[in-house]
Amino acid sequence: MKKILSVCLILMLSIGLLAGCGGDETTNNNEGQAGGTENNAAAIKIGGTGPLTGGAAIYGLAAKQGAEIAVEEINALGGLQFELKYEDDANDAEKAANAYNVVKDWGMQISLGSVTSTPGTATASKNYEDRIFALTPSASSTSVTEGKDNVFQMCFTDPGQGAKSAQYIYEQNLGEKIAIIYKNDEVYSSGIYETFIAEAEKLGLNVVSTTTFTTDSQTDFSVQLGEAKNAGADLVFLPMYYEPASLILTQADSMGYAPKFFGVDGMDGILTLKGFDASLAEGVILLTSFSADAQDDMTVNFVTKYQDKYGETPNQFAAGAYDSIYALYNACTNAGVTADMTAEQINDLMIEQFTTMSFDGLTGTQITWSSDGTVSKDPKGMVIQDGVYVGM
Amino acid sequence: MKQAKMNRTTRSNLITYLMVIAFFVIFQILIATGNVSSLLKGQLVPICAYVVMAISLNLVVGVSGELSLGHAGFMSAGAFSGIVAAGYLQTMMESETLVLLIAMIIGGIVAAAAGVIVGVPILRLSGDYLAIVTLAFGQIIKSIVENLYVGYDANGLQFSMVKNTLELGEGGKMLITGPMGANGMATISTFTMGFVLIMVCLFVIFNLVNSKSGRAIMALRDNKIAAQSVGISSSKYKLLAFVVSAAMAGMAGVLFALNFTTVVASKFDFNTSILILVFVVLGGLGNMRGSIIAAALLTVLPELLRSFADYRMLVYAIFLILMMLATNNPKLKGFLQSISAKIKGAVGKGGEANG
Structure with missing residues (x-):
């Protein structure tokens, strides 16, 4: 009984210690x-x-x-x-x-x-x-x-980003055939997709492939990428956060598929993602409102x-x-x-x-x-x- | 002998009812006097929903003795049918309580129907196999809701599982938009309704357990062959417990969903099922009062641990382990019992001295 009591006390103490450390390092x-x-x-x-x-x-x-x-x-x-x-x-x-x-x-x-x-x-x-x-x-x-x-x-807003992306691709003439992969269980991703596709139709962009994934299926993109590749897409639009995007880039690289990738502000952060080979993100275009290498004061x-x-x-x-x-x-x-x-x-x-x-x-x-x-x-x-x- | 036993269960049930009532009254007083933080106030309805989930799962796991890992699936089925019902009814009715009540009943019926559909084939299985199938059921419900689009307009409710959008007429509103779940619901759940739901569920469960059917269910749990040899139908009684439990989970789902403005299908995933199973196991199998306490404590605990910042979930896990050890350790139990005996002794002596 004493043994159990002492074990409990030790546990309590160590919790306190851990919490104490956390506080010291990271007060701010x-x-x-x-x-x-x-x-x-x-x-x-x-x-x-x-x-x-x-x-x-x-x-x-x-x-x-x-x-x-x-x-x-x-x-x-x-x-x-x-x-x-x-x-x-x-x-x-x-x-x-x-x-x-x-x-x-x-x-x-x-x-x-x-x-x-x-x-x-x-x-x-x-x-x-x-x-x-x-x-x-x-x-x-x-x-x-x-x-x-x-x-x-x-x-x-998400719709704003979708429309602006479509306009940007159209104005800069970035791609002939466009593939879209989006996450259909996320407000963010599907919100951008919906306005992108509406604006793309208006501008006459050629969308050749549209595929989706959900939180549960965001580990394997071979089907979506395969479809985009077969459709001959030269630009893949990725309205999503950087984590699934990093997997898409990695898997596209391993299957030898190298279109232009176009992301939105959720793509930001991909370069600092742990375990991701940042060289794969070379050439990725993203639409964002902030650039860390701008030279203004x-x-x-x-x-x-x-x-x-x-x-x-x-x-x-x-x-x-x-x-x-x-x-x-x-x-x-x-x-x-x-x-x-x-x-x-x-x-x-x-x-x-x-x-x-x-x-x-x-x-x-x-x-x-x-x-x-x-x-x-x-x-x-x-x-x-x-x-x-x-x-x- | 029999009389004494009956009295003991009645007394124990009474304590449970009183505990819930006391909890409700204390919080009502605290709210009225403004002594409750908005954090705790915001958690009252989720606590009620989790308590109902825990006692209903306890009926299956503890009383009926079947391991179910898909309880959140019933919660989800109830929640989303309740959202549709509430969204549609609000165009016709003023009273929020009535809308919530009808939504809860509809949620309960839908979840019970799901319980029958799932229960009839799978209750022929037992042990690990049943656990696997219920696990799959949870995933199926999640997938169905993630592909379901529901909206209403002047022509009434419209459903689709094929198209991503519905062609809604003037003044139409989407209620469930597939994987994005339901958005912009009116938050009509109240603590009082949560309390009423807990009391109703407790009443149903206690009466079921103490009835002829309840004894049959427990006989099947304790020794299936012996029970069947005296003519108890295994599938009938197991299905009864399973469907009652599913209906309660559905009602809890409605209560939970209508407490927030947005709910997504992935909220009711495997992790939620396991969380509720944790409430049941830590509270004690077949012990309703334990489930209620465990569900309430473990829902509040992660929020109380916010001061640990990054180490919050680590501390939470340690608490779970300690709770598990504390409730299952014979030495510790003996220690606690000796303390309570001492206290009782002291009180008794004090009483005598006074008297």
């Missing part, structure tokens, strides 16, 4: 409270949820880290202070609702919504019910903003800080979150928001600001929002050369 990273906010009472509390663990963690972590850098910069300026807290939603609607409630209990005054679309839909309706203003950096589905006057997006400043702090190159999720914080900062300054206002008061001021203001950030200049919450900005075409994005 994991607790989600960016530095420089000793005076919590005077800071506006910004909360967000994102997949910090699981398959989509790269997006959640990037968004969180990007937002942290922006918050640090803003707090260093003096004046208006921000405090940031991110909670894990594991890319699941049920957990997202819980994570949202955690940050709400913490006293969130402005929300950063969710990072990905399915949780984003769940949290956006809560934002609407609770009257807490939300600006999501990257939840791009239309169902996130639909019917909610206080939820805004920093990224393109703002981008250089952000990329340097991000690399110093987290040791990796920021992707456009990080840039989107960084921009979101600055957009909120501008709106707060213009509207004279102070930390002692309630979430509902801030909400009304923010709606007014966001429908009238124009914003210059990393992901575009002269960015404006319409009253339905969608953003208007121009995407940039990027091509991967020697392991970095180069503007087309």
Whole structure:
């Protein structure tokens, strides 16, 4: 009996130790409270949820880290202070609702919504019910903003990306025969597909093959690639996140099929994926609003800080979150928001600001929002050369 | 002797009812006085749904003694038929409670029908084979829903399993869009309805277990050959337990789905089935009160562990292992019993001294 008791005690102690270590290493990273906010009472509390663990963690972590850098910069300026807290939603609607409630209990005054679309839909309706203003950096589905006057997006909507991709392919004359592979159980992927195909028909693009996959079947793409190859497609459109895309690139390479690949913003992150041979991504074209190798002061400043702090190159999720914080900062300054206002008061001021203001950030200049919450900005075409994005 | 035994089960059932009622009343008071965090408040309905899932699975696994690994499939069948029913009924009815009630009944009927279709052939199997087939059933339901498109317009409900889109008329609305699941539902589930559902399910299960049919089911579990030799029909009684359990899971599914604005078919996958089986196993096979406590605790636990950040799921796993050891270790059980005996003794002495 004593033995069991001691084993239990040892276990408890080691849990405590582990947790302690975690805290030490990652106070700034994991607790989600960016530095420089000793005076919590005077800071506006910004909360967000994102997949910090699981398959989509790269997006959640990037968004969180990007937002942290922006918050640090803003707090260093003096004046208006921000405090940031991110909670894990594991890319699941049920957990997202819980994570949202955690940050709400913490006293969130402005929300950063969710990072990905399915949780984003769940949290956006809560934002609407609770009257807490939300600006999501990257939840791009239309169902996130639909019917909610206080939820805004920093990224393109999925339909917007689909139409813009088709136009881009048409204008740049990138492919004669186009194949599409998309994930039909994901709001993001099928949303882009639907508008892409509609726009492609309008423009007279020749789509020769359309194949689908789901979460359960995203390990083998030989059928889809085989069909595209047999149809003689010279451009494959991949409206999906980078993980399945990396497998498609690998499998296409192993079957000796080398068309042009065209991705959307979810493709971003493929170069830093562990276990993926980045040389396979050479020549991949993607439509995204941020490029880490741009030479303007703002981008250089952000990329340097991000690399110093987290040791990796920021992707456009990080840039989107960084921009979101600055957009909120501008709106707060213009509207004279102070930390002692309630979430509902801030909400009304923010709606007014966001429908009238124009914003210059990393992901575009002269960015404006319409009253339905969608953003208007121009995407940039990027091509991967020697392991970095180069503007087309 | 028989009288004493009956009393013991009645008392035990009564404690379970009272526990659920106390839980409900305490939370209602806490909500009314504003002492509940929004996190816990948001979790109340999912807790109710998981509790019903756990006690209904316990009927199959604990009472009937059949290992089912596809319980989330019934939840899914109920959830999506309930979503369709609720979405359509809301165009005609005002009362949310009534809509939810009808949606739950429809969800229960659909899940029960699925239970009959699956149960008739597979309950001839036992042990590992039954587990494998129920596992496959969960996947089949998921695949069906992922290819199902349902919408409604002025002409009524429209279904399709072939086309990706439905040609809906003016004012039409999609209810289920294949793999993307259901979007934009009104969240009409309430804690009160969840509580009522738990009570109804407990009532049904306790009465079933204590009835002639229940004793037949347990006799079949304990010794199939002996039970059949006295004329108990194996397939009839096993099917009874299986279908009742499926219907309850379907109703829990409706309750769960209508608590969120979006639900996808992949939510009700193998992992969810296993999660519910974990509730049942840790709560104790055949022990309804244990299932309820385990389901409630293990639903809240991952959220309470948020302060561990990245190590959250690791700590959760350690908790599961500790719980498993604690509930199954004879030495620890003896230790706990001796403590409770001491406490009882102390209280008894105190009482005597006072008296």
